[in-house]
Amino acid sequence: MVEVIRPRHPLTYQLLHCLACLLAGGMIAQTVACIAAYWLINDSQAAGMVANIVVQHLSYYFLGCSFAILSVANILIKRGARSLKNVRLPSLALMLAIAAVSFLLIPRMDYLRETALLDGMPVMLSPFTNYFQILNALVTLLLLIQLFSGVLLAWRLSDNTLT
Numbered sequence: 718m719v720e721v722i723r724p725r726h727p728l729t730y731q732l733l734h735c736l737a738c739l740l741a742g743g744m745i746a747q748t749v750a751c752i753a754a755y756w757l758i759n760d761s762q763a764a765g766m767v768a769n770i771v772v773q774h775l776s777y778y779f780l781g782c783s784f785a786i787l788s789v790a791n792i793l794i795k796r797g798a799r800s801l802k803n804v805r806l807p808s809l810a811l812m813l814a815i816a817a818v819s820f821l822l823i824p825r826m827d828y829l830r831e832t833a834l835l836d837g838m839p840v841m842l843s844p845f846t847n848y849f850q851i852l853n854a855l856v857t858l859l860l861l862i863q864l865f866s867g868v869l870l871a872w873r874l875s876d877n878t879l880t
Contacts, residue, residue, distance in 0.1 A: 726793060733786055733804075734874045740782045740811075741871035744864050747775050751860070762830065762839050765853070769823045772860065776819035779863070783811045786870065803873050811866040814859045822856050 751768040758764035787808040790801040826849060833843035840849050 725796070726798070729789060729793060730874075733789055733801075734871075736782050736786050737867075737871040737874040740779060740786070741867040743775060743779065743782075744867040747771060748860070748864055762841070765826075766830065769826065769856075772856075773819050773823055776815050779815050779867075780812060783808050783815070783870075786874075787812070800876075804870060807866045807870040807873065811863060811870065814863045814866065818856055818859045818863070822852050822859070826852050826856070 750771050754767045754771070755761070755764045758767065786804065790798075790804045790808070794801050829843075829845045829849050829852070830840045833840040833845060836843060840846065843849075
């Protein structure tokens with residue numbers, strides 16, 4: 718006879734799965750919004766500013782969701798749910814990438830834009846062009862890492878063996 722083992726906290730697993738899916742969907746929507754800003758606005762500096770504002774405003778929501786997922790997963794791991802250990806690393810990577818983009822890199826890029834505008838030129842014609850391009854490439858890379866981590870988190874939490 719085969720005995721079916723059920724998890725001890727099915728509603729909590731469903732909450733984690735729902736949060737992870739909302740997080741991944743929000744990141745996909747953020748990516749689409751940033752791409753749309755670059756496609757629809759002819760001025761690349763204005764498009765970058767709009768995209769950065771979208772990223773900064775959504776970062777609070779994403780940090781809250783990933784923190785809640787990590788906290789609840791850690792509580793369940795302490796109570797014996799060892800299958801949630803594979804959620805820790807993507808969640809931590811996601812939180813670090815979000816924090817680095819929203820609180821370190823984008824404010825620095827805004828400062829470089831403002832400095833260039835005070836000198837009467839766009840940032841791509843200022844002396845800070847190379848530095849700005851490096852920051853922009855780092856932001857793009859970290860946004861891709863965010864997207865990958867969010868989708869990986871949702872995929873790992875949607876595993877049928879968890880629920």
